[in-house]
Amino acid sequence: MCDGLIHQLSSSIRGLRELFFPRKCVVCKKFLAEDEWDVCAACLEGLPMTYQWDIVQNAAFERLARRFEVQDAASLFFFRTESDYRSILYGIKYGNRRQLAVRMGELLGRQMAASRMFRGCQAVVPVPLHPLRRWKRGYNQAELIARGVAQAMGLPVETKLLRRRRNTKTQTKLHGAAKTKNVQGAFAVDLRCAADLQQQGIRHILLIDDTLTTGSTLAACATPLLAANFEISCATLAYAGQ
């Protein structure tokens, strides 16, 4: 009886809130149904998925394998600047859409869990943000995506293994070699954490970032991890042209 009342109250409060602040789909901006979150069912259905988790030597893998020794790689969907789907990434990176980051991570993780690839991954590690940028944004979007991926794959998330040694310029406005130079040497491995993980038998890390563009950020993360004897696989939400 009491539960029923609370449920009724909370759904009336939700109803009132939606009357004043109606929830809209991040992609098409149409109003969401009560059981929809962030992205409407039609837009989710139309998400331009890469299906890279079904192709061992896919474009994401090839792009990264040119830079470092990578086991498996995949992105969830194609990023095009002219597509409305870019709003998913903008929302996650700049719009405080934390729940969306976790849910998109889960969607990616479900594909990977059902795939023949990524079987060797033992822990999920997000690309770290510099503490100052994290403080300004209030969260690290890669960490939220990693939490969703890890949940779907039944793996632990390890946020202490990698840290950012220096704040870098945003990669968005840089190109090619400038991107590589900007992040080179920007990440370091916490040796104590690395030893702890390896003692537990964890040697294969799944690195997570929001977008794969040139691959320079993932390569800069992989370098100290490979030097510390880890194997690396990578996954991102979006796959962008270079």
Ligand SMILES: [Zn+2]
């Ligand atoms: Zn929509």
